[in-house]
Amino acid sequence: MTPFDSDLRPAPAGRPSLAVGLRNRVHRSEALRGYLLLSPALAVLGVAIIAPLILLIVMSTWSMSGFDMLMTPGLGNYAIIASDPIYAALLGRSLKIAAIATAATVLLSYPVAYFVAFHVHRHKMLWLILLTLPFWTSYLMRIFAWRVVLGYEGVINSALMSLGLIEAPMQVFLYSQTAVTIALAHAWAAFAILPIYVSLEKIDKSYLEAAADLGDNAARRFWRITLPLSLPGVVAAFFLMFIPTVGDYVTAAMLGGPDGMMVGNLIQAQFGPINDWPMGAALALVMTLAVAVAGLAFLLLTRMIRR
Amino acid sequence: MISIQNVSKTFGRVQAVRDVTLDIARGEFFSLLGASGSGKTTLLRMLAGFEGVTSGKIVIDGQPMQDTPPHLRPINMVFQNYAIFPHLNVRDNIAYGLRRLGTPKAEQARMVDAMLEMIALPGYGDRLATQLSGGQMQRVALARALILKPKVLLLDEPLGALDKQLREQMQLELRSLQRQLGITFVLVTHDQEEALTLSDRVAVMSNGQVIQVDTPSGLYDRPVNRQVAAFVGTMNFFDARIRAQGPDTSAEIAGLGRHPVAPSARRDGDRVLVAIRPEGFALSPQPPEGPGPRVAGRLMARQYLGGRQLLHVAVEGRAAPVAVAAVAHRGQDPWEGMEDNPVWLGWSRDAMTVLDAD
Known part of the structure; x- marks a missing residue:
């Protein structure tokens, strides 16, 4: 008898053990296997996103009385947001700044992505790595750099003055919506370039x-083939940048001034100095909802373009 | 219709096409046949305008075209992978070229419907390109090109991706379509059977050069060298030496003996190749009657091919057996069980083609 013969023994009669049964089921069911593979991601999603979101929704119905949180549910916070125009104005401004910054970034990124996809034949990887170069310094550092560039005695003003184009430094650059838009566009360029590059790179040259x-x-050819086929990358770039920038508050706080304040600054203030967490939660939810609506509108728009 | 004059193409240090001169007549079904790397696709792409010529001229319908960009040439192409636009449905794919011309919408719709009818895909107009099978894509690609009524249609291995049965069906359809429309077709293929089936004339290419341009039967019966002879169909090659004495020329053929051949510029003692098709031989169990050349041999093996068979006959003075084609008779085949028996090979003088030895 060789050692291999043992495999040929008939299986023991009776029920298979629990472990074996489970293993068989996992092997047989593709859906079950899929969930099993997803489980680490699902766990993170549950703990880090779903649970806080539920907490946020619940908290937004609470209210503050002095320093105490009243846990009686109500829609008071939402009523305030709806009635006081400051909230709508801030939200509208945030959406506007994010939309302009995103649109400008996507528009400027497209030619870069196009160039790398179609005209760079060697060292493509090097180009792509160079495009991510801004990320190699801290975000805060970059914002401070922009302050140096845009400031009252900054690079732009001194350059314009030494060229004799202006006589005194201009105030418009720093502490304005423009400053926020420029800094955002600079910070997020790689996020826009990469998805557009990927979708352009995928286009079969024989279509052209x-x-x-x-x-x-x-x-x-560009309007009828390249652009429609690269639209998924454009849409991805738009969402990748638009969603986080609506809620951004560091850039606005550092470069925006009073005029460049965004809804993120307000939310941050509710959880910080103002200490009205329920109001902050309600504002955050309203912002999320607004972003979702804006995103949906954009998606519908691109659908129409594609037709 | 198309005149290719001394056209060459160099990619870096590689010479893909060398000094090709070809004339293709109006309404002709012309094939460029060759193995991969022979330059046939490069030549086609130069006709379409996707590759510029390094030197030489391309004249289409009397107009020099070598410097004209592809979108201005009166030529359309069916691509190897069909290049059906994935973001458009079948109807919009076929109408693609019409959109730009500003043809009225109703007229466009009518033309597309007629095209769908022609390619036997009526009712497929609203399907997305991604929902089509290979054969259907091939037809859509054809319709998309033909709707513009080009003077020349280029086809780059259009049937390569299809399975054998569909390929044969599409060959017949292509041929009848071409007859019906009267458009000049230029086909690129590596499949000799396809080239012979479809074409009026075939240019055999190798190493960037055109080796021979001829009708299918001309290529088969009068190949100019061993390469063409071997590429098209099955061929028996015999080493031979020319014996010329006065007005009579004959060849001393290894395995077949000395036989008179047509006189040529070759001189006494030149090494040559004598090529004879399997159909050029007649096999018989007894010495054949009549005066023609003959040689005794031994039947080694039968290769049944359904309807016909190849009989492999060993002859003295030649290592490889000679392949002989014969009809395979149903039921009682005279060669059944005849292996290892003596047989006689007979052939005629016309069956012999004398080629240069390599």
Whole structure:
């Protein structure tokens, strides 16, 4: 008898053990296997996102009385947000700044991505790594750098003055919505370039040849083939940047001044100096909802363009 | 219709096409046949305008075209991978070229419907390109090109991705479509059977050069060298030496003996190759009657091919057996069980093609 013969023994009669049964089920059910593979991500999602979100929703219905939190549920916070125009104005401004910064970034990133995808043939990886270079310094450092560039006695003003274009430094650069927009666009450029690059890189060159063969010149080829086929990357770039920038408050706090304040600064204040957590929670939820609505609108818009 | 004059193409240090001169007539079904790397695809892409010529001229319908960008050439192409636009449905794919021309919407719709009818895919207009099978994509690619009524249609291995049965069906359809429309077709293929089936004329390419341009039967019957002969169909090659004495020329053929051949510029003692197709031989169990050349051999093996068979006959003075084609008879085949028996090979003088030895 060889050692291998043992495998040929008939299986023991009776029920299989629990462990074996479970293993068989996992092997057989593709869905179960899928969930098993997902489970670490699902656990993180549950603990770090779903649970806090529920907490946020519950807390937003509470209210403050002096330093005490009243846990009786009510929609008082939402009523205040709806009635006081300051909230809508701040939210609107945040959406506007984020939208402008995102649009500018996507618009400026597209040619860069296009260049790397179609005109760089060697050292592509090097180009892509260079594009992420801004990330190699801390975000705060970069904002301070922008203060140096945009400030009253900053690089731009002194340059303009030494060129004789202006006589006194201009105030408009720093502490304005423009400053916030510029800093945001700079900070998020790589997030816009990379998804657009990927979607451009994926386009089969034979589609462009076919379009040329069917009579389209370079401009028409771009509008009819390249742009529609790279739209998924543009949409991804838009969401990747728009969603976080709406809620951004560091940039606004450091570069925005009173005029560049965003809803994120208000939310931060509710959880900080103002110490009204329920109001902060309600504001955060309203902002999330607004972002979702804006995102949906954008998605519908791109659908229409694609037609 | 198309005149390719001394066209060369160099990629870096690689010469992909060397000094090719070809004339393709209006309404002709012309094939560029060659192995991969032979330059056939590069030549086609130069016709389409996707590659510039390094030197030489391309004249289409009397107009020099070598410097014209692809979108201005009166040529359309069916791509190897079909290049059906994935973001458009079948209807928009077929109408792609019309959109730019500003054809009225109703007229466009009518033309697309006619095209869908022609490619036997009516009712497929609203399908997305990604929902089509390979054969359907091939038809859509064809319709998309033909709707523009090009003077020349280029086809880059259009049937390569299809399975054998579909490929044969599409070959017939392509051929009848071309006859019906009268458009000049230029096909690139590495499949000799496809080239022979479809084309009026075939250019065999190798190493960037055109080796021979001829009709399918011309290529088969009168190959200019061993390469063409071996590429198209099965061929028996015999080493031979020319014996020329006065007006009579004959060849001393290894395994077949000395036989008269057509006179040529070759001189006495030149080493040559004599090529004879399997159909060029007649096999018989007894010495054949009549005066033609003959040689005795031994039947080594039968290779049944359904309807016909190849009989492999060993002859003295030659290592490889000679392949002989014969009809396979149903039921009682005269060669059944005849292996190892003596047989006679007979052939005619016309069956022999004398080629340069390599």
